[in-house]
Amino acid sequence: MIAVDHHSFAGNFSLNPTSLAAAEMLTEQYPNDDLVYDHLAFRTLGVPGLGIDSLAPTFLELGWRARDELRFPAKKLRARWFAPPCPSLPRIFISELLVGEVDAAAREAIAATLGATPRTLLARHSLLAAAGGGTPWPAPSRAQYAAVAAESEYGAWVLANGAALNHTTLSVHAMRDVAGLDDLIGRLQGAGFALNAEGGAVKVSPDGLLRQASTRADARLFSFSCGASALVPTSYIEFAERLVLPEFQGLAEDQVQEHHRREGFEVGNADKIFESTYSSKAA
Ligand code: OOG
């Protein structure tokens, strides 16, 4: 498996010094292991012209294939993941806020922030704007941000950060010198990294085969349109361990490939991982 150089995700590191620190710690402690990315995740606003369908074409054109949809009714979110054209590339996880379902105050604040910016421009330029460190719409006012955050911390995150990389996820099973996710988590906690503790540090799928953990998002000073500024949550790093499927458990360790392992995502895990950027869940 070819590893992706973690410095190629500099866009994420500028919003997430913790993810760079974690990647550097792992490179130092496990010098013989490559860092392989399990998936990259983006967030969007589910309004016409934005949403999952505005980011998906970029990946579909490059050979990613649309896979399952996941729904999070309590959070008013839906997501879809995309399988890569070859196993050395990461899966892509894109979610969207079901804007039609949020309360009127949040919906109006989102509409006011997006304002008159043409939707076609928003759709084609979200990723470009994010690469430049911004959003294709003007900054919300502090009151608009607060109105959205009160209803959906996810929604407020997107208003401030747009299509910025929400998180990168390292593949734990690809690191041969790491004993497993629990060992890795112990080392991260020992080094002082703050983890998302929602439902316990390690989120486990009902089949026991997909195990995930994440750091708490970093924050940056954000300038609202009205001149005020405040810290807003930015990005985080996740660690995913995909165990070997029961039918392949007889394979010798050096024969096991990615397709022998648990695929996809898990609603119960993801539901808690979303809260890695929630200020209200800060310790
Ligand atoms: C995505 C949360 C879900 C996963 O791997 O299940 C997730 C987000 O925070 O936008 O990352």
Ligand code: NI
């Ligand atoms: Ni993730």
